Amino acid sequence: MHYLxxxxxxxxxxxxxxxxxxxVDADExxxxxxETYGKIAMIGGSCCSSGCCCxxxxxxxxxxxxxxxxxxxxxxxxxxxxxxxxPTAFAGLKPGNIVLDLGSGAGFDCFLAAKQVGNxxxxxxxxxxxxxxxxxxxxxxxxxxxxVEFRLGDxxxxxxxxxxxxxxxxxxxxxxxxxxxxxxxxxxxxxKSEGEMYISDIVLLAExxxxxxxDKDLLTSCLAGALLKEEYLRLLNETGFSVEILNEDxxxxxxxxxxxxxxxxxxxxxx
Numbered sequence: 411m412h413y414l415x416x417x418x419x420x421x422x423x424x425x426x427x428x429x430x431x432x433x434v435d436a437d438e439x440x441x442x443x444x445e446t447y448g449k450i451a452m453i454g455g456s457c458c459s460s461g462c463c464c465x466x467x468x469x470x471x472x473x474x475x476x477x478x479x480x481x482x483x484x485x486x487x488x489x490x491x492x493x494x495x496x497p498t499a500f501a502g503l504k505p506g507n508i509v510l511d512l513g514s515g516a517g518f519d520c521f522l523a524a525k526q527v528g529n530x531x532x533x534x535x536x537x538x539x540x541x542x543x544x545x546x547x548x549x550x551x552x553x554x555x556x557x558v559e560f561r562l563g564d565x566x567x568x569x570x571x572x573x574x575x576x577x578x579x580x581x582x583x584x585x586x587x588x589x590x591x592x593x594x595x596x597x598x599x600x601x602k603s604e605g606e607m608y609i610s611d612i613v614l615l616a617e618x619x620x621x622x623x624x625d626k627d628l629l630t631s632c633l634a635g636a637l638l639k640e641e642y643l644r645l646l647n648e649t650g651f652s653v654e655i656l657n658e659d660x661x662x663x664x665x666x667x668x669x670x671x672x673x674x675x676x677x678x679x680x681x
Contacts, residue, residue: 495610513583
């Protein structure tokens with residue numbers, strides 16, 4: 411199913427113009443994200459601690475976006491309340507699958523996925539924050555997950571071989587990447603033929619004012635860097651993916667972003 415509509419090409423040109431004007435800021439944005447999530451890895455917290463308009467614990471946040479009590483209790487140290495959905499609940503993972511998590515954080519989704527793929531499968535988590543990688547590796551040792559590997563890297567340039575992954579999952583991370591087109595191209599590259607990607611991410615339903623787009627707290631809490639939903643889908647299509655929208659959580663805006671025009675989009679994309 412493809413989601414191309416009139417007006418999207420103009421939106422793309424407008425976005426490209428914005429990107430050209432903001433290219434200098436890309437490294438600064440990544441550095442801000444690394445510093446913020448590095449602190450969260452070391453001292454705990456959630457997206458709320460980086461600026462969201464919410465007042466909930468990591469457990470409460472996780473329950474509100476689709477995790478069960480069993481999920482949360484399985485590896486409590488890995489749940490930092492940083493997601494906007496539960497991709498492991500709708501990815502349909504099978505024993506033996508090789509799974510890649512884009513922006514794996516402390517490893518929460520990786521460990522849940524590992525239970526589903528079993529010892530014959532493998533999970534690879536990629537994150538650009540050293541402190542998160544170290545925390546995830548410590549969790550893997552502590553809770554006994556030999557089939558989970560964590561790699562330091564950028565999801566715009568994945569440290570993963572081409573055509574090597576059955577399923578990609580990602581939870582509220584792609585919005586943080588300055589160049590979403592590169593992320594989708596890299597995902598397409600590493601997926602095997604007929605591979606699938608399951609994403610939960612924040613997208614915009616209307617443009618944000620310029621001052622909010624440049625707000626560092628909103629950037630690190632997954633809003634300021636988000637794309638319009640139409641643009642997000644168009645980029646996936648143009649990369650070569652077919653796309654199916656699985657669910658749209660409009661209430662997350664009220665729970666976490668003070669009613670700003672955003673939603674949590676859950677989708678399946680496949681080659």
